[in-house]
């Protein structure tokens with residue numbers, strides 16, 4: 291499997307995704323500020339991977355602490371705030387730092403700093419390994435949902451699937467969320483071809499999903515984001531499955547910019563549109579999608595293409611990194627616990643009941 295991130299002996303190691311697919315550059319760091327910068331610049335990216343990276347970043351911060359135990363609470367509060375400020379939309383980041391905070395809250399008083407830091411390091415590793423396992427479960431639930439919903443088509447032929455951005459190992463720690471569903475469906479002989487939309491402006495689809503699909507030998511084509519509608523109109527897409535950065539209690543879903551347009555087209559053409567995401571991406575505290583903070587990124591991400599100026603430096607730009615697809619356009623939300631279909635308020639709430 292692709293080695294997107296790892297943590298051992300106090301060192302955070304990551305594959306710098308900004309240079310893929312043309313260069314595979316692995317970076318090692320023990321500096322939490324460098325790790326924060328890697329998240330900010332999308333050297334590491336993808337909601338579940340951002341969560342695991344955030345947890346490892348906290349551990350780097352712990353290992354850098356040289357002070358007395360009495361002064362640690364103030365240091366830790368600043369550290370968590372710095373990590374939380376790195377990117378605003380993917381709720382997995384905050385899910386991870388809350389998990390680290392919980393270990394701190396439960397053990398700070400009783401433990402030495404050495405013992406506490408060891409427990410928090412174990413928690414970070416668990417966050418990572420849980421996301422690896424979640425991908426396998428999401429893939430299974432997703433394939434079973436496809437077999438139910440597309441049984442008619444599957445009687446005569448395999449399926450063509452649209453996906454957006456990158457939701458594979460580079461984004462999720464394991465086989466992927468949406469791309470995990472696609473990988474397992476391919477292995478089970480259900481997939482004819484993957485349609486991977488480029489995902490401007492940072493091209494996670496054209497660069498990263500294409501790289502992962504080529505790595506696996508899965509047939510695909512890359513398309514411009516605006517081409518999905520004509521392929522649907524021509525019957526070239528049977529379903530769509532994408533990832534998520536934050537899902538609210540009613541099923542509204544924030545995902546890479548361009549997702550909403552794909553969902554509108556899919557709805558117009560009666561093509562099922564699925565979200566695949568771990569429960570760690572669901573923010574049950576938000577009732578609907580307008581409450582999700584949408585990251586706006588640097589205008590030069592549009593004005594230049596990987597260092598080549600393509601618009602004037604003063605061209606006005608609006609650069610939202612995400613959009614929100616209403617739950618009403620979503621056929622099902624595939625999680626590691628189950629596929630939630632229909633009443634999202636009830637179905638998503640049940641995921642949090644023991």
Ligand SMILES: CSC[C@H]1O[C@H](OP(=O)(O)O)[C@H](O)[C@@H]1O
Nearest residue numbers: 335336337457461533534545546
């Ligand atoms: C399963 S990753 C979820 C999500 O993260 C990506 O955003 P980014 O590349 O900006 O980190 C994209 O929205 C994926 O669908």
